[in-house]
Amino acid sequence: MTGTHYKEEQEQELEVLKSIYPDELEELGEGEFRITVNPEEQDSSAPLVVALRIKYTPTYPEEIPEISLEILEGSLEENEHDNFYNDLTNTARDSIGMAMVFTLLSFLKDSLTTFVIERQEQRKKAEEDRIREEIEAENAKFQGTKVTVASFLEWKENFEREVAEKEKATKSLALIKKEEIRKNKLTGRQLFEQNEELAKSDATFIEEGDVTVDISLFEREVDIESEEEENSVLDLVRSSND
Template sequence: MVDAHYAEEQTNEVEILQSIYPTELEILHPKVPQKFTISIDVEDYDEIRPCNLQLTVEYTETYPDSLPLFEISLTPSTLPEPSDTEAELNDKDLCDLTDKLRELGEECLGMAMVFSMSTGLKEAAVQRLVEKTAELVRAKEARIQKEIEADQAKFIGTPVTRANFLEWKAKFDLETKDHLRRLASEAGDDRARKAAGGSKKDEDRRLTGRQLFEQDKSLAQSDSTFIADGDVAVDASLFVQEDDELSSDE
């Protein structure tokens, strides 16, 4: 059973808290020692994402000379998915906030401390969200800067140093020698082919008029198309025979 002195202090503090948080405070256990929750909205800050925390407090029999039992929870958000620069509180953050409230409560032992704990919780939550948001903003700016530098690097060549120039020159000279060697080899092959078979091919290609005439009988036959009525036909073989006789006489 709670001592009357402690019961009175606890009842008085709950009444004060109800006047401060008319809609935010909800009594869960009306009898001494009492248990209640306080809803803490974190939303009046442009640079952070709004959120809602629940501070659940249960008095001990010797409160305020001892710390109350308390728990911090995060109300599920109904907001759209956060952007890449909107920070949210996580379980680790809630653990850190719990430690901060415990330290604050120990500093207030002997006095009503729930109001100080609720305001301290809101301030600590805001500070944590501001820090996490700033980290996200810096990370995004660094990522954008890195992307810009990567794009700019595409248009910037490798700086020329003595070492990489000599390396490039040695490679260039080797490739040039290989190229010239191939050209010389190809030119030599062409000359060899010409020396070996070029004269015979040229000789084969240079036919006399007689040889052309003999090989293509259509040349003689085609002239017959121009013979008109009354013209005398000429036997071309006579000329061929006469040409042979002249050649033999010579």
Template structure:
């Protein structure tokens, strides 16, 4: 048996084993060279399920060298949209997983390795999703805690210390001093206005004297009446009128 036939025989044997292990997940794309894919469901607890496709192509000297392989994420329209804490695998995640598998299996040359790669792919992807989900939940809990603390702060007053009490006292005394000064100025203005009103009232009253007051204050009025008397006019005593009543 030539080396080429030896490699073909080992590859055919592994294909038969994979088809028996993954009867519905195995899809053959070509036989020369062998090219196939395995559907790997990721359904760990507490994570959003997903499905990966491990594509494999044997090289001429497989298993003495690594096969060509790819990792793809199946776009499953039957799944609900990812929630706030539902982790999903991104392109960078798939690249990292591919690098990790390649490093791991470079030390396993010489033996059939596709089954092991499929098993490790499922485990690594599941653990990555679990870690990402845990981090998303932690972020959500931290955000909710901040919101709760902010709501509580609305109903909690400032803690009184000696320092902030003295600051408040100083501000209060300054405000009261300003208020008292304003009230004093207002009271003084009111007093001035009241005095002016009283003076104005007195002046107004003094400018409107009664006839008797005018007569008593100005004696010339009595003398001026005498010019209307002629010689022989009799003087009238008003007391006579009073007695006649």
């Protein structure tokens, strides 16, 4: 096949493409053009429009043309762009020997439609998951931690251990206080002798001319009362014997 024949076949294909895509096709130079491709279903929140750019090679269609993708609206990740390009290249290789641009355009449109639908579903699912997590977090504030048999038994064990430790500490403190009280228990006279405030008070009374308190008098009075009680008991015993 001569170069003239390749040229004629390329021109014929281009004329057919112009009739099919009158608004989408834009000629960029001799044997070079691009065609805008919209997916069948569009995502209004994240629209995606691309253009398939074709440049005929000298022996096309006996070899694949130069292919490139241009993003006209929206965006693609690098790996997503590479996947589209590789799929188009493989489709072109399978079509060597025949006019293939229409086949490439149809394949690209179907691929874009599938991609947009899947991405939309993924975004919808991600939003639903986010809302569900927020709801679960809010509910957890009011419901508390879900109780299971294992968690209850663990809580019960910890609770009983804490109660036992508190009781042990309380008993130990009570014993310590009781021992302190026993050791520090004083008689009335000891309290009187050790009470610094009382001693100061007595000194004040003495300085002001009050009668001096003689503790021995109190002791004597107690002894007299004791003797009187003993005599009373003896009298009762004698009377009963008589």
